[in-house]
Amino acid sequence: MEINEWKTILPPVFNTLCHEVRIQDAVIEWVDIIFEQIGTASKCPPHAHTWFEFNYVLAGQMETRFSGDSITVQEGEFFLIPPGMVHSHVYTRGNPHEGMCFRWRLACAELEDEKAEDSLYARLHRLHNWRPGSYRDEDGFGRLLIQFLEEATVSRSELGLQLLLVRLLDQLSLLQQDMEGDAKSTRITQDPIVRKVEIYLEDFQGSHLNVTELAASLHMSYGHLSRQYKKLSDNTIVERMNQIRLEKARDLLLLPGSLISEVAEQAGFADLSYFSRAFKKHYGQGPQSYRREYDGKE
Template identity: 40%
Template sequence: MGEHLMGTMHTPDTLAGQPADVSGCLTLNGATIEFIEVLLEYPAGAAGVPLHTHTWYEMNVVFEGTMFTSFESSMLEMNAGDFIVVPPGQVHAHRYVPDRPHRGVCLRWRIQDSACEETDSLAGRIAKLAAWQPGVYTDNHGITSLFHTLLDECSRGASPLSLRLSAFKIVLALCELQHAEPRHPAPGSHTDAALLRKVDIYLEDYYKVKWHAAELAASLHMSYGHLARTYKRLSGKTLVDRMLEIRLAKAAELLKSTRLSMQEIADRTGFASVHYFSRAFKKVYQVSPRTYRSG
């Protein structure tokens, strides 16, 4: 991080062993927010998180380094001082820089329904966050400073009530920024998200059997070379890598939910042999399939 707005530089070790229980509800002027957690982010070695949604609000702030976020669109770069807000149900994805991971913070919360949500009421203003405009925002509004206050309180072992009050201030600050202009996804880039989704649907349909990337490309009316290059640019991985992810995820589910033999699981998830399945599983999950099942 460049210039710190507070004196303490928060790293993953700064809060180690410190109570940081922000979880719980807080009601002010008829508006109730359930805070779920505040997390420091330092995804060393991680490649990213594929397209997904939450049932809660999530806010990410970058303190230093670079990460990328997509809102059903091309990836948008986030640097120190940038932040995003993700309302419930908003499809998004993250991509990290494994050898240069960013440092940042994530706050998650839910808004409880209120009997009084007139536009001018506090509950009404907070409820408008559900329509937050997707994009990357540069913090020119003191958001980073509010997060440093919250993290300083976490490191000092402040009471849960104090932590929730500080977190509530962050949400209130967002209510004042609903007309701020983000860096938008590039025009026409929603087709990128559609392509990623169509590829996933195809791979999900064919993970049990031998598949051919050329047939996938033909179904999308694209050449294989163009599809492979486009998919790698958008997702950071190859089609083969993505199919392997899907097959291993399905295998992991079967290991926990059934008593099928290793050979049967390999057969049901499209692996050519049980040896290849076991080797690939251990490489990704860091344990053998048998150890994973018994864990």
């Protein structure tokens, strides 16, 4: 069956699947199951959302951007967007793509028994750590999609269709696990002190970094920790903290309607003028100028 035929007859079937389903200890709420409908749009501006989004290109190509990095997604490739990740899309004029899009939310069901470490919820929750990019389908996701479309056409079995979708998500989680294994094998060569400081800084949510408290958490004096970190990373701890905050601010700036003052506060900068100076020093232009230039590239 051709894609256009599926696009005609299957949307009502997809609508019946858009509700919560519980499988083992995972509660999955399907927000959308759709064929991409581009119409006359040439782009989708930078935004983020509270759900996961999986996109698979069945034909043609599209351009997706994560934090300003442009990626071309071609036929037989896919990408996954976890909640909160800023992204945008640009569609090729004269070469519209055909694709499928799944959006879902994930919650953990309450169980009487203690949850297993490798439960379905735990596996699917790993997808929060998905690395942005376009991935060539080498794991049979396209075959699963075609099976899903064919069964939706002939059987209309809601349970069977739901299980196929969950199987696709679980297969994504296994791919994520493999990628995390590769990342861990790379990170293991990093000095333990640098790795521990990086973890602390990435998780830190406050506006004032207490480096003495950080050193104490590693059972070291602040002087010794700062000297070791500088020697191993070529950055001071405060410099690295500012880098992480500025990277976060850069992503927040691309959200439609965000105010510069709000971006500064959410990124951990208490002083707006200091934030503007630091941003300009790091990126070569002020926050407002950076935003205008990015919008001009859309």
